[in-house]
Amino acid sequence: EAGVAQSPRYKIIEKRQSVAFWCNPISGHATLYWYQQILGQGPKLLIQFQNNGVVDDSQLPKDRFSAERLKGVDSTLKIQPAKLEDSAVYLCASSPPLAGRYEQYFGPGTRLTVT
Amino acid sequence: AQSVTQPDIHITVSEGASLELRCNYSYGATPYLFWYVQSPGQGLQLLLKYFSGDTLVQGIKGFEAEFKRSQSSFNLRKPSVHWSDAAEYFCAVGAPNDYKLSFGAGTTVTVRA
Numbered sequence: 001e002a003g004v005a006q007s008p009r010y011k012i013i014e015k016r017q018s019v020a021f022w023c024n025p026i027s028g029h030a031t032l033y034w035y036q037q038i039l040g041q042g043p044k045l046l047i048q049f050q051n052n053g054v055v056d057d058s059q060l061p062k063d064r065f066s067a068e069r070l071k072g073v074d075s076t077l078k079i080q081p082a083k084l085e086d087s088a089v090y091l092c093a094s095s096p097p098l099a100g101r102y103e104q105y106f107g108p109g110t111r112l113t114v115t
Numbered sequence: 116a117q118s119v120t121q122p123d124i125h126i127t128v129s130e131g132a133s134l135e136l137r138c139n140y141s142y143g144a145t146p147y148l149f150w151y152v153q154s155p156g157q158g159l160q161l162l163l164k165y166f167s168g169d170t171l172v173q174g175i176k177g178f179e180a181e182f183k184r185s186q187s188s189f190n191l192r193k194p195s196v197h198w199s200d201a202a203e204y205f206c207a208v209g210a211p212n213d214y215k216l217s218f219g220a221g222t223t224v225t226v227r228a
Contacts, residue, residue: 004158031214042119042205042218043159056215091158095214102147102166102214106158 002026004107006092012113018080021110025073025094031055032069033104034077035091043091049075079112087114117142117208121219128196129227136191136222138206147209148189149216150180154202162204165189176200201226 005024013019025032030051035043046065048055051072060067064083069075079086089111093104118141128134140146147166151159163174170182180191189206203223207216 033215040220042207042220044218045215048215093159102209103161103164104159104216106151106160108156108158 004092004094004105006090006107006110008110009108010111010113012115013082015084015114016081018078019082019112020076020078021090021092021112023075023077023092023107025075025092026096026105028096029094029105030072030097031095032075033093033095034067034075035093037089037091037109039088046077082112082114084114087112117146117210117217119206119208119217119219121204121206121222123222124220125223125225127225127227130198131195134191134193134196134200134224136204136206136224138189138191138219139187140189140206140208141187142208142210144210145184147211148180148182149207149209150174150178150189150191151205151207151218152176152202153205153221159205162191196224196226198226198228200224 032049034046037043046060047057047067049069052069067077089109091109092107095104120139149164150162153159162178163172165172165182172180203221205221206219209216
């Protein structure tokens with residue numbers, strides 16, 4: 001079974017530029033999560049999708065961050081414009097339906113450096 | 116809202132020695148508890164989980180964890196550490212019917228020969 005795929009793996013941009021990350025969850029996983037992991041901290045949930053609907057985006061800085069999940073499968077997370085404090089690893093995770101929904105499977109992450 | 120504290124930022128252990136990582140949670144009812152491991156450049160991998168029942172939970176890679184309600188703890192243990200266990204370990208808490216997880220800050224484990 002293929003895991004959660006993310007691209008790019010690394011990205012370096014200057015502040016005030018925009019950037020987009022892509023995630024392809026495990027096939028059949030209805031729930032998709034985006035996390036931000038700042039160096040030395042645990043992952044922090046940014047947004048949760050159930051199919052193509054948003055379940056929770058209370059921690060997403062909506063003035064600069066946006067996310068969508070097309071057709072309930074792939075998802076993109078965008079930052080525009082980026083700030084220095086956005087430097088972090090952005091993790092995508094997905095979970096299966098029903099009883100498996102508590103188990104999240106993580107992708108390798110995208111390491112963003114904002115200079 | 117639930118939260119997790121991992122008191123140890125960094126632990127160094129000799130190969131073959133035992134390992135214990137501490138995790139304390141804050142939640143009003145019985146939480147769902149998880150341990151994840153993150154190797155350099157990798158995503159998080161689930162080691163084990165606790166929902167209910169037997170308070171001693173067995174996981175992958177020889178790890179186990181014990182839920183102690185009286186101490187609000189869910190400590191992770193391994194009897195004999197291998198060099199490949201060097202990684203960062205995260206404890207996470209969730210709530211029934213709420214599939215979001217709150218993670219601790221993590222504990223980095225270094226294994227010396």
